[in-house]
Amino acid sequence: MAVDGRTRSAKAALKRKAKQEVELRHKVRDGITQMLADLMLWNEIEEAGEALQLLILNADPVAALSQAAVELPSSPPGLIRHHVRPGVLDRLNEIAESLHGASQKHVIKLLILCAHAAGPEGSARYLHIPRHEIVFSENVSRTFLNESLRELRKDPGDEHFAP
Template sequence: MPQSQQERDAKAEAKRKALGEEELRHRVRPGTKAKLAELMAWHGITEQAEAVQLLILNAHALGPEASATALALPRHEIQLSENVARRFIEESERELRRDPGG
């Protein structure tokens, strides 16, 4: 006789528990999700969980030094052009002359 859905769920839960599986969840913004989708498309991966698991395993296999680049936080360097910097200084000085704050 076939198992009921409850029996199948209980069996799957017992198997996950025996294997020590743990569900990981996190929220991402649209840009991050788009990058994951692009990675998945590049490599023909259809399941997000599989892609994340492969990324973790492969980054770990690189070791601490080589994986550092992949795990570095992207920081944007702000560079003001000379014209923008000069305009900012002029506007700041104009504002200080108008209201010296004293």
């Protein structure tokens, strides 16, 4: 039987609480929400929360600050809602502090403006997913090889493949 919406929402709320997620709401001008939609389209991102998290993680405060004087066309306000975990919230507050104590809303607006100003190709650097490179040391590689060979000597029958 399918789970109803209330049950699903309650389960999601419990998960958010366990992971110490915080919901952020930023009232921004409509032009900003359209720019975020453009960024998501250009970079094939479906969730606004994911796009905002990547903007925060890959933020360049100096480049973002250069967008502070950009004039937006007058339009009605929109609301950007997203959930963040403690590490991302700390990073957002760090950026806000480096921008002379700017509000979280102002930082989000500047990050969106900065990435959008870079255009479809240039915005990819602000929305790339950081990947960790795993490099095994020589000692770890040698230990792994020795353990693998030791296991093969104990049970040598299964390393042969049928022709």
